Amino acid sequence: DIQMTQSPSSLSASVGDRVTITCRASQGISNYLAWFQQKPGKAPKSLIYAASSLQSGVPSKFSGSGSGTDFTLTISSLQPEDLATYYCQQYNSYPITFGQGTRLEIK
Amino acid sequence: QVQLQESGPGLVKPSQTLSLTCTVSGGSISSGDYYWSWIRQHPGKGLEWIGYIYYSGSTYYNPSLKSRVTISVDTSKNQFSLKLSSVTAADTAVYYCARAVRQDRRIGIWGQGTTVTVSS
Numbered sequence: 001d002i003q004m005t006q007s008p009s010s011l012s013a014s015v016g017d018r019v020t021i022t023c024r025a026s027q028g029i030s031n032y033l034a035w036f037q038q039k040p041g042k043a044p045k046s047l048i049y050a051a052s053s054l055q056s057g058v059p060s061k062f063s064g065s066g067s068g069t070d071f072t073l074t075i076s077s078l079q080p081e082d083l084a085t086y087y088c089q090q091y092n093s094y095p096i097t098f099g100q101g102t103r104l105e106i107k
Numbered sequence: 108q109v110q111l112q113e114s115g116p117g118l119v120k121p122s123q124t125l126s127l128t129c130t131v132s133g134g135s136i137s138s139g140d141y142y143w144s145w146i147r148q149h150p151g152k153g154l155e156w157i158g159y160i161y162y163s164g165s166t167y168y169n170p171s172l173k174s175r176v177t178i179s180v181d182t183s184k185n186q187f188s189l190k191l192s193s194v195t196a197a198d199t200a201v202y203y204c205a206r207a208v209r210q211d212r213r214i215g216i217w218g219q220g221t222t223v224t225v226s227s
Contacts, residue, residue, distance in 0.1 A: 050211070
């Protein structure tokens with residue numbers, strides 16, 4: 001199985017900050033990488049696919065980059081509604097696997 | 108707009124079979140463009156992919172659960188289902204159904220999730 005490791009596991013940032021979350025795959029996955037946002041008590045929501053393509057309806061303050069084994073999710077101009085846990089997921093090969101999540105708190 | 112809704116018992120006894128159904132509305136499950144998926148989340152934990160099914164009945168399962176999992180599709184009802192046998196407390200989780208694009212297997216739409224507790 002491909003292991004997905006996110007860092008940090010949690011972070012706290014202020015409104016207006018730019019935040020970056022990192023995801024590393026245990027082997028190359030090309031750009032078959034997605035990011036999901038899960039707000040407390042809610043289902044995950046798709047943000048980004050193919051490492052850098054924004055899902056329809058997702059604000060442009062979310063952006064993704066990377067290829068191979070190293071990927072990043074960046075949230076520009078953090079807002080209170082961005083409070084959530086963010087997960088990366090590889091869909092390059094079976095079984096599909098997720099990162100352990102990064103909990104984002106607003107200071 | 109396509110929506111997915113999970114349904115099924117919220118409480119299952121140990122050693123029994125967990126059965127859930129996902130009803131697809133706003134689109135046809137027989138569309139050849141998508142896989143239909145089950146994913147679960149243990150309390151306070153991360154996400155675990157269970158498996159996919161294509162409308163034709165082809166399936167892909169997580170090897171860690173393969174011996175206990177069956178995913179099936181009922182195109183006449185626009186539903187797909189999950190059965191997980193011989194459950195234990197470790198199967199207590201929120202279960203989500205989701206739609207993935209067949210071309211590259213990326214998940215785009217999730218159901219709201221349903222909580223299943225395994226307890227006597």
